[in-house]
Amino acid sequence: MRAEIRLAGSGGQGIILAAKVIAEAAGIFSELNVVQSQIYGAAARGELSKADVIIDDGDIYTLEISTADILLCLSQDAYNRYSKELKEDGKLIIDSFYVKNYDQLDKRILSFPISEMSKELADSELFSNMISVGILTVVGKYFSEESVLKSVEKNVPKNFLDMNIKAVKLGFERAKRKYPEVCGN
Amino acid sequence: MRAEIRLAGSGGQGIILAAKVIAEAAGIFSELNVVQSQIYGAAARGELSKADVIIDDGDIYTLEISTADILLCLSQDAYNRYSKELKEDGKLIIDSFYVKNYDQLDKRILSFPISEMSKELADSELFSNMISVGILTVVGKYFSEESVLKSVEKNVPKNFLDMNIKAVKLGFERAKRKYPEVCGN
Numbered sequence: 335m336r337a338e339i340r341l342a343g344s345g346g347q348g349i350i351l352a353a354k355v356i357a358e359a360a361g362i363f364s365e366l367n368v369v370q371s372q373i374y375g376a377a378a379r380g381e382l383s384k385a386d387v388i389i390d391d392g393d394i395y396t397l398e399i400s401t402a403d404i405l406l407c408l409s410q411d412a413y414n415r416y417s418k419e420l421k422e423d424g425k426l427i428i429d430s431f432y433v434k435n436y437d438q439l440d441k442r443i444l445s446f447p448i449s450e451m452s453k454e455l456a457d458s459e460l461f462s463n464m465i466s467v468g469i470l471t472v473v474g475k476y477f478s479e480e481s482v483l484k485s486v487e488k489n490v491p492k493n494f495l496d497m498n499i500k501a502v503k504l505g506f507e508r509a510k511r512k513y514p515e516v517c518g519n
Numbered sequence: 520m521r522a523e524i525r526l527a528g529s530g531g532q533g534i535i536l537a538a539k540v541i542a543e544a545a546g547i548f549s550e551l552n553v554v555q556s557q558i559y560g561a562a563a564r565g566e567l568s569k570a571d572v573i574i575d576d577g578d579i580y581t582l583e584i585s586t587a588d589i590l591l592c593l594s595q596d597a598y599n600r601y602s603k604e605l606k607e608d609g610k611l612i613i614d615s616f617y618v619k620n621y622d623q624l625d626k627r628i629l630s631f632p633i634s635e636m637s638k639e640l641a642d643s644e645l646f647s648n649m650i651s652v653g654i655l656t657v658v659g660k661y662f663s664e665e666s667v668l669k670s671v672e673k674n675v676p677k678n679f680l681d682m683n684i685k686a687v688k689l690g691f692e693r694a695k696r697k698y699p700e701v702c703g704n
Contacts, residue, residue: 357557357559358559360559361558361559362559367558367559368558368559369556369557369558369559370556370557370559371554371555371556371557371582372542372554372555372556373546373552373553373554373579374542374543374545374546374547374552374553374554374555375545375546375550375551375552375553375579394558396583397556397582397583398581398582
């Protein structure tokens with residue numbers, strides 16, 4: 335088993351923390367091997383933020399993602415830049431509030447109003463990243479719901495733990511409800 | 520300019536946070552391009568922890584470090600595993616408290632009792648990572664002392680900020696004093 339996951343969005347959307355939570359869910363709490371990388375610099379200072387996670391049950395020899403198994407796009411720019419780099423049987427999770435202009439016929443796209451869900455949950459878009467982590471967990475099934483909850487607990491500040499846990503669980507539930515054939519048990 | 524930096528030690532020594540501070544010092548506060556990656560999994564669950572930072576003033580096309588410009592080894596295991604993967608004109612920073620068995624004739628080695636310095640500073644080894652960041656900053660000169668202090672401020676918990684800043688500055692000072700020909704202005 336090998337999974338290549340790419341998270342992309344705008345600076346400030348918490349992409350890098352989301353990648354860390356996923357990496358540790360798989361690498362620490364599920365005993366898989368994981369390489370996690372992010373780019374800082376030109377892209378990070380501008381609009382685009384990107385982080386990659388490669389999960390493998392064997393050794394990992396390449397750090398590069400060519401085409402993703404799962405791609406998360408939280409902004410239109412992220413979609414425009416990365417949507418072509420998806421495997422034929424990959425899945426593309428979009429925040430339908432920010433990604434308006436996309437290929438409606440692409441069956442690989444799973445669409446959720448992620449930032450709106452975050453605002454309903456907590457009057458803030460701050461939890462879009464953890465809602466995305468929840469969605470991604472049940473779409474990919476590379477690691478368990480339990481392991482991702484443990485990783486959230488390890489990685490978010492204690493005073494925001496409850497809300498982050500709620501956000502991840504909201505992601506689990508909404509994804510299973512909207513796309514049961516993909517996200518069901 | 521391209522610099523390949525590898526930080527290695529035991530799990531719990533704060534290697535990944537050190538890599539993040541360096542990456543953001545260069546990528547956010549110095550306007551360079553940076554790729555930062557770490558491995559979780561077999562290595563992370565065992566003794567060895569590793570994080571890489573590649574800094575470039577142009578585009579970065581490879582994520583892999585073959586031989587490092589600067590290698591930090593905070594444990595004997597880290598030295599044994601990675602010391603061969605250093606450029607001929609590279610620098611190898613070791614914690615002389617933990618790395619006892621090394622090539623005494625290798626002129627590339629810069630030796631500091633990093634964990635002892637941390638214990639003197641704060642009765643704890645917790646600040647070995649930030650002392651290392653300070654040393655690495657003046658050894659490499661890829662980004663300024665100011666940019667690394669800003670990055671520390673962004674990345675460490677507020678209640679430990681003062682001590683982390685002291686640790687980084689202790690790294691600057693001790694390195695300049697012990698190896699003025701390498702670390703001087």
